[in-house]
Amino acid sequence: MTGDLTRILTDDLKLPADRLTxxxxxxxxxxxxxxxxxxxxxxxxxxxxxxxxxxxKNAATLGRLDLLITTKRNGR
Incomplete structure (x- = not known):
């Protein structure tokens, strides 16, 4: 998972870092x-x-969510 997503999840959404795999x-x-x-x-x-x-919601895992975000950011 990229650092950007991790920071958003922990800093902005206040999700527990130990669960973010x-x-x-x-x-x-x-x-x-x-x-x-x-x-x-x-x-x-x-x-x-x-x-x-x-x-x-359809991203089954955080890894898939990260891939979706990365793909969208790269314009693919």
């Missing part, structure tokens, strides 16, 4: 419906990328 599910990492919405807004504000709430 590539293979962790969103539920295990501490995501709730509010965290999903907040992450979507943060990604738009900071990086200008549009990742919907459903795209975030």
């Amino acid at each position: 590539d293979d962790a599910s969103l539920d295990h990492a501490g995501f709730d419906s509010l965290a999903v919405v907040e992450l979507s807004v943060l990604l738009t504000d900071r990086y200008g990328i549009d990742i919907s709430d459903s795209d975030i």
Whole structure:
């Protein structure tokens, strides 16, 4: 998982750092419906990328979420 995502999850969303591994599910990492919405807004504000709430929810693991964000940031 990239440092950018880790910082967002720990600093902005206040998720527990010890649960943030590539293979962790969103539920295990501490995501709730509010965290999903907040992450979507943060990604738009900071990086200008549009990742919907459903795209975030459909990422099975934090590693897949990180890949999705990286792909969107690189314009692919």
